[in-house]
Amino acid sequence: MADIADGAKLELQGSGSKPYILKNTGGVYSCSCPAWRNQSIAIERRTCKHLRKVRGDAAEDARTGAAASGTGAAPAAKSAGKAKKAGASPDAAEAKEAKEAKDKAPPLLLAHSWETDVDLTDWWMSEKLDGVRAYWDGQRFWSRLGNEFFAPAWFTAGLPDFPLDGELFGGRKRFQRTVSIVRRQDRSDDWKELFFVAFDAPSVDAPFEKRLEHCRKWMEDAKPAYAKWHTHERCKGTPHLREELERVEGLGGEGLMLRKPGSRYEAGRSHTLLKVKSFKDDEARVVGHVAGAGRHKGRLGALEVELRNGKRFSVGTGLSDAEREAPPAIGTVITFRYQELSDDGVPRFPSYVGVRIDAAPFAAAPKAKSKARA
Structure with a gap:
C-alpha cells in the first residue's frame, strides 16, 4: 500500500465534486471528509475510509490501536457508528467512550x-x-x-x-x-x-x-x-x-x-x-472558532470553549501565530490557565496552554449558561 510522506498531502476524489485532502503532519494523519472531522476523539486516533483506502486497513489499525483491541476499526468511529444505528445521541456515545477510556487506563x-x-x-x-x-x-x-x-x-x-x-x-x-x-x-x-x-x-x-x-x-x-x-x-x-x-x-x-x-x-x-502552583488550570472542549481582527485578521482570534458543566467562554491569549493559522479542531480538549473563577463560575483571564492528548472525552452539558470573552 502507498503512504503519505511526513508534511505531504494527497487529493482523493470522493462522492462530491471536490476531492478530499489527506495529510500527514508529524505522523498524525487527517482527512477533510466529514467522517474524519466529526469524530469526537483525539485527532491522532481518527481514521476514515479514505485513509484506509490509501494506507490499508492493517496500517490504520496499527496506527489507531484498533488491531490491539481486536476491533478492526477505529474505536471511536466504530462506537459512534453503533450509537447512530441504535438511535443513541452523540453525547451518549461520548459518555460511553469516556467510560471505556477509564476502564483501560493504567492505575496511576x-x-x-x-x-x-x-x-x-x-x-x-x-x-x-x-x-x-x-x-x-x-x-x-x-x-x-x-x-x-x-x-x-x-x-x-x-x-x-x-x-x-x-x-x-x-x-x-x-x-x-x-x-x-x-x-x-x-x-x-x-x-x-x-x-x-x-x-x-x-x-x-x-x-x-x-x-x-x-x-x-x-x-x-x-x-x-x-x-x-x-x-x-x-x-x-x-x-x-x-x-x-x-x-x-x-x-x-x-x-x-x-x-x-x-x-x-x-x-x-x-x-x-x-x-x-501560583495559577489554576483546567480542561475545556473547543466548540467554536472566533475570527480575528486587527493583526489577527484572516485567522483565529479566539477559541470558544466549554467546560464540563456547560459554561462557555473564549480563550484568546497564549496562542502562537502558528496555532492561530491552524487552530485545534472542534471537539478537541485543551488545557488553559486562569487566575480565578468569577461569581458565575467562568474562568477569569484564561490563557491557552495546549492540546490535551491524554484527556478523557466528555459530553457537552445540556445547556451553556454563560459566556465571556478573554
Whole structure:
C-alpha cells in the first residue's frame, strides 16, 4: 500500500465534486471528509475510509490501536457508528467512550491541589514537570487513558522490566513540542528531544522513599540514554516552599509536587500527593472558532470553549501565530490557565496552554449558561 510522506498531502476524489485532502503532519494523519472531522476523539486516533483506502486497513489499525483491541476499526468511529444505528445521541456515545477510556487506563496515582490547609514541612518536594504523563509497564509507554505512546526501541533501551511512573519531558516551556512528538506514531528521531523522567515505581510494595531509591538505583546502574530519575528534596516549611515555587516558576517551570513521607502508591486521587502552583488550570472542549481582527485578521482570534458543566467562554491569549493559522479542531480538549473563577463560575483571564492528548472525552452539558470573552 502507498503512504503519505511526513508534511505531504494527497487529493482523493470522493462522492462530491471536490476531492478530499489527506495529510500527514508529524505522523498524525487527517482527512477533510466529514467522517474524519466529526469524530469526537483525539485527532491522532481518527481514521476514515479514505485513509484506509490509501494506507490499508492493517496500517490504520496499527496506527489507531484498533488491531490491539481486536476491533478492526477505529474505536471511536466504530462506537459512534453503533450509537447512530441504535438511535443513541452523540453525547451518549461520548459518555460511553469516556467510560471505556477509564476502564483501560493504567492505575496511576493522581494529585490534589494544595489549599494551604496542610503543613508540608518534611514532605518530599520536586518540580512539577510540564510534559506528558507516561506509565512504563516494563515493555511500553501508556498514557493516562491507556493509549500507547510509540517510542523508538533506542529510546526505551535500558528501561527496567518493572513499571515506572513518570513524565515524557522535553524541557520547560516546550509542552506543545513534547505533545507533538509523543503523539506521533512513526517512532521518529524527534524522540531524541525528550527524556523519560521517572518519579515512582508503582509495583514496589514499600514507602515512597524506598520506591524513589529503587528508581534512582536502577537509573544509575543501567544508565539509559533517554531516562533519568526525578530528584526530590525535603520541604523545610512554607517559606522554603514559597521560595522554591518562585524559583521554579521564574525559570519557566509549572510548579511543585509534594509527596507525603512514608506514603504508599495508590490508584486514583490521593491527598498524599499535592500540586502547588501560583495559577489554576483546567480542561475545556473547543466548540467554536472566533475570527480575528486587527493583526489577527484572516485567522483565529479566539477559541470558544466549554467546560464540563456547560459554561462557555473564549480563550484568546497564549496562542502562537502558528496555532492561530491552524487552530485545534472542534471537539478537541485543551488545557488553559486562569487566575480565578468569577461569581458565575467562568474562568477569569484564561490563557491557552495546549492540546490535551491524554484527556478523557466528555459530553457537552445540556445547556451553556454563560459566556465571556478573554
